Amino acid sequence: MNQNSGSSHKVMTIERHLIEQQRHYPEATGEFTNLLYDLALAAKVITREVRRAGLGNIIGATGSINVQGEEVKKLDELANGVMFHLNAFTGRVAVMASEEEEDLLQIPDEFHKGNYVLIFDPLDGSSNIDVNVSVGTIFSIHRKISKIQKGSIHDCLQPGYKQVAAGYVLYGSSTMFVYTAGNGVHGFTLEPSIGEFLLSHPDIKIPSRLKYYSTNEANTPYWDPQLSQYLVDIKQYQGISSRYIGSLVADFHRNLLEGGVYLYPRDNKDPTKTEGKLRLLYEAAPLALIAREAGGYASDGEGDILELIPQAIHQRTPLFIGNYDEVKKIESLCKATAPK
Ligand code: AHM
Numbered sequence: 072m073n074q075n076s077g078s079s080h081k082v083m084t085i086e087r088h089l090i091e092q093q094r095h096y097p098e099a100t101g102e103f104t105n106l107l108y109d110l111a112l113a114a115k116v117i118t119r120e121v122r123r124a125g126l127g128n129i130i131g132a133t134g135s136i137n138v139q140g141e142e143v144k145k146l147d148e149l150a151n152g153v154m155f156h157l158n159a160f161t162g163r164v165a166v167m168a169s170e171e172e173e174d175l176l177q178i179p180d181e182f183h184k185g186n187y188v189l190i191f192d193p194l195d196g197s198s199n200i201d202v203n204v205s206v207g208t209i210f211s212i213h214r215k216i217s218k219i220q221k222g223s224i225h226d227c228l229q230p231g232y233k234q235v236a237a238g239y240v241l242y243g244s245s246t247m248f249v250y251t252a253g254n255g256v257h258g259f260t261l262e263p264s265i266g267e268f269l270l271s272h273p274d275i276k277i278p279s280r281l282k283y284y285s286t287n288e289a290n291t292p293y294w295d296p297q298l299s300q301y302l303v304d305i306k307q308y309q310g311i312s313s314r315y316i317g318s319l320v321a322d323f324h325r326n327l328l329e330g331g332v333y334l335y336p337r338d339n340k341d342p343t344k345t346e347g348k349l350r351l352l353y354e355a356a357p358l359a360l361i362a363r364e365a366g367g368y369a370s371d372g373e374g375d376i377l378e379l380i381p382q383a384i385h386q387r388t389p390l391f392i393g394n395y396d397e398v399k400k401i402e403s404l405c406k407a408t409a410p411k
């Protein structure tokens with residue numbers, strides 16, 4: 072057989088990519104590689120559910136009961152279940168935390184406990200689900216540091232710079248899986264006819280040009296005045312445009328590929344969210360690692376998101392993320408006007 076026949080020898084599936092990455096670490100057991108592969112599988116299962124969203128109440132369903140007589144679950148609950156169940160039995164994870172769950176997610180007694188900690192937002196951008204606009208899954212992986220076999224809260228409250236991998240899945244016009252394990256940022260697009268993620272965006276670097284700013288402008292009256300002024304000023308930048316979807320994964324992804332900055336500062340609109348809206352562990356820290364690996368930066372207005380030491384699993388934070396120089400500029404602005 073001509074070993075170069077056809078074009079399939081050039082195709083980099085996510086499995087092949089992960090195996091090739093693992094070769095750089097001769098001591099690796101495959102546990103970590105397989106965890107990433109498990110996440111790719113979860114992404115495919117969630118894709119299937121997302122693509123069927125909105126049909127649950129049409130195809131033979133009455134109320135919230137579907138055609139199989141099962142209760143129609145909300146998509147974010149479904150995604151949460153997929154992430155948990157596909158990772159609970161593998162023996163690779165010691166403990167999990169989800170944006171959807173108040174407490175830590177323990178691995179059931181019957182399953183082996185692994186060396187990794189999995190933290191995720193199963194379906195981010197939930198306000199967009201019912202209107203058929205892009206949503207995403209975000210994940211963060213730490214190595215377990217406690218001596219406790221089943222892990223503990225301390226394993227989850229590690230600063231972002233300690234993540235061994237982070238990534239997201241974007242359920243857009245295609246599904247994309249984007250991740251970093253500290254060796255660049257790599258993006259894969261799901262080929263639906265073969266059900267495989269194929270490498271489509273190797274070694275992503277955020278462009279230095281600032282093409283977009285993304286923020287919820289309706290909140291600006293509730294921002295600190297210097298940031299509201301910044302938003303007036305940014306409109307004068309040459310070639311700048313505004314894009315805001317309201318799904319962090321989608322907004323971040325666009326700016327990562329095209330060049331831009333995303334802002335979700337603290338505001339005084341909602342007294343329960345004076346620390347910002349986004350969650351440090353599930354949203355800000357994983358995307359901050361990707362931003363850093365792609366040559367960008369993420370700040371809470373005072374410093375690097377990756378340096379923050381989490382105090383609680385559902386902690387919120389202001390977030391400025393994207394183009395390195397621009398985020399640094401916003402950070403300087405915040406610092407210069409912060410009350411002493
Ligand atoms: P969620 O986790 O409840 O979906 O909220 C997070 C989302 C982000 O995806 C998005 O960037 C932000 O909230 C949008 O918030 P807003 O509607 O206030 O602009």
Ligand code: MG
Nearest residue numbers: 170192195196
């Ligand atoms: Mg979220």
